[in-house]
Amino acid sequence: MSDDFRHDGPRRVGQVKEVTSLANPVIKDIKALSLKKARDESRTFLAEGLKLVIDALDRGWTIRTLVYAKAGKGKPLVEKVAARTVAARGLVLEVSEKVMSSITRRDNPQMVAAVFEQRWTPLKDIQPKGSETWIALDRVRDPGNLGTIIRTADAAGASGVILVGDCTDPFSMETVRATMGSMFALPLVKTTPADFLKWKKSVDARLVATHLAGAVDYRTIDYKSKPVILMMGNEQSGLPDELADAADKLARIPQVGMADSLNLAVATGVMLFEVRRHLLALDGAK
Template sequence: MEILSLQNARVKSWVQLQEKKHREKQSKYLVEGIHLVQEALLAGADVEVVAYDRDQGIPAELRNLPDLGRKVEWIGVTEAIIAKISDASTPQPVLGIVRKEQGPWDKLLQNAGRPVIVLDGVQDPGNVGTIIRSADASGAAGVVLGKGCADLYNPKTVRSTMGSLFHLPVIEGDLEELLPQAKERGARLVTTSLEGKAAAFHYDYTGSCWIVIGSEGRGVSPEVTAMVNDAVIIPMPGRAESLNAAMAATILLFEALRQREYSQRSQGGL
């Protein structure tokens, strides 16, 4: 199938997905570029449409992907349509329209030996996407986005995840409802603070540990702070005053990985 007109109704609906209100109304979002479309398809995400530049054809990387039981519609479109739909300054020759899916949040508690990263008001899409990518890379159980965070399905957020969005549970919800339930089921909440009593590298992140990262400007909200069990400080012997949210989260996630997987090996001299 091909669509050649910018005035086509489907094209207009895809263009609307650049805005959050339309992503919510349609319950869909955009993924742009060969890598992200490939990751979505391989992960079995609910991809409705793959639109590709008809002059270039379906990218070779996407032609022979296995059938994962999803009925995907492949549509050739013009370069002008791709440019109109895309949020990127340099549009890619392929993009996907994906239906939103969110599993039950308690799936995060099924991997009690791995940390959950909780974002409280992290507003920068690049930081949110990078944290999801770090959570994926470090083997975290999942990510929770509270109110006030950048939209998970913002094209900039999606691009920053580099496909990790499709690799682990990412849940949006009200932290004042979710965190007490997590604590009731044995989760410990830890955050970073300049008043932290322990250095980040001396804290025990094993077991059911939920790492809370606050907004770039004001940190963790008072409401969430009241629920936190422990606060740690990231040592900074240099002259930098602070780290951004993504850097702080990544440091704690990989310290948790070190404790889970590498501390005994290092003690044994391996």
């Protein structure tokens, strides 16, 4: 990892650096963020697009490096984001279209991308209360599903997402893209099944797990009297017994037609808007 990129290493603070070479070590480090290993080691990730970068800054996420394509030079919003990056002691790079395409792996890349520090919330800090809804995902594997769930969780007013077991990385480019900025609004937690079960026993919340063998119609459950932890199963194998057995209710969404089950993200959306139906109104304040 190059010096410019390291959190505590030397930085060229307060200046915009022009980069046209794909061999530039900072660019190489940014490109490496498409790999989970590099994201884990640096505890950073890449977010693409001006809106996402502004959303992240507005939510107080720590920016390390801002990259913008030459076409963005002089654009007021880009300049503003560059100034905020400098103020946050981040590095600002102005790059050629070729470098931008290479970083974002797209032919028509966004004008702006940025490296942010990852942010995880420890499970022990989560104490569901009042009308909160937390989503627990068992071994979610598909990055698009995870991104869609985070976006939907934000839209439904859920409090956060708990990743249980071996889940896909929420900081992958595909997941970050699919969240459309919502990932900056919600706490993300990762834990093991054993720690999740221990934590569940320690909190006063109703664990509603969805299961194709569930005997209870999801529309008949009381979602009002306690905070809800909504648990969803793995795309291929569904919920394992050890997690299903810990549920206060096993809920099922009735289906007709050929399909055995709903897509995980769709099932999560259906559940979430039912769990929070009494809390949602068109004017946002019910």
